[in-house]
Amino acid sequence: MRYIYKMLLLSLSTSVLLFVSPAFAEVEVESLWLRESIPGQPNGAGFGVLRNSGEQDILLIGASSDIADDIEIHQHVREGEQMRMEQMDALVVPAGERVTLQPGGYHLMLMRLNGPLVIDEEHELVLIFSDGSEISLTAPVKALVTNHHARH
Numbered sequence: 001m002r003y004i005y006k007m008l009l010l011s012l013s014t015s016v017l018l019f020v021s022p023a024f025a026e027v028e029v030e031s032l033w034l035r036e037s038i039p040g041q042p043n044g045a046g047f048g049v050l051r052n053s054g055e056q057d058i059l060l061i062g063a064s065s066d067i068a069d070d071i072e073i074h075q076h077v078r079e080g081e082q083m084r085m086e087q088m089d090a091l092v093v094p095a096g097e098r099v100t101l102q103p104g105g106y107h108l109m110l111m112r113l114n115g116p117l118v119i120d121e122e123h124e125l126v127l128i129f130s131d132g133s134e135i136s137l138t139a140p141v142k143a144l145v146t147n148h149h150a151r152h
């Protein structure tokens, strides 16, 4: 009898786990690219699209790569006529939504590049999320697209 009770408990906890796991955030990187370096600029920028197909919000809390000393998460904020960059602790990717990192908006800021970012080269990056998950990926370098919002 006692054995059956234990088995019941065991199967109960298993089904609880099965029930809980689909609710975890599931984040995907739909695209990520690095902007061609501007001569003389020590820092680089990364853009792309993050998608959360899970049922919980997830936060991008950091990133790393061999090509830069540090990678910060930035946004652009308007200050009168000027746009200026501001470091963020984390970028929320809401459940069931996409967040776009683009020139003039959210971006990854590659601090103190070890070398220039050259078109068609690829670099390894790791994105770190609030649930402890990490996504490793290869990001190509693309040409700088200029418009008046793209000043960085």
Ligand SMILES: [Cu+2]
Binding pocket: 074, 075, 085, 086, 107, 108, 109
């Ligand atoms: Cu920045």
